[in-house]
Amino acid sequence: MATFRLEIVTIEGKVFDEEVNMVVAPGVEGVMGILPRHAPLLTRLHFGELQIKKDGQADQFYAVGGGVMEVQGSQVIVLADSAEHVDEIDIARAEEARQRAEERLAQASKDQLDFDRAEAALRRSANRIKLARRHRQRGGYGVQTPDGR
DSSP states (O other), rough: OOOEEEHHHHEEEEEEEESSSSSOOOOTTEEEEEOTTOOOEEEEEEEEEEEEOOOOSSEEEEEEEEEEEEETTTEEEEESSOOGGGOOOOOHHHHHHHHHHHHHHHOOOTOOOHHHHHHHHHHHHHHHHHHHHHHHTTTTTTTOOOOOO
């Protein structure tokens, strides 16, 4: 099957850089699938799940927190505000971040910039928690883990 180069980059550095068969990304207008030889595209990304498909391997999932995706020739570049492999998400830490964001949101009503930042932090932490829990319930690939998560 044909492939293309997928790079996922955050401000902290390159998160992913491999040949893949397909990527499914959370665009602001809806979820979109990108296959080899896709038409050129530049789109904003929403908070959500980015799924990577490679022949003969289990799908990989990343929690992305906004950004942009560019499809050009045989390369797709995701410039994400945040991107974290679901297996690396610390749910307890994400829960703490969500609590802090909710507290900041409740106190930020007078300052629009603080409100926007708190709202983004809340959406990012909620997305991380949702995806980590869903994939751990499936054991990452449809199998429940021994501890039931």
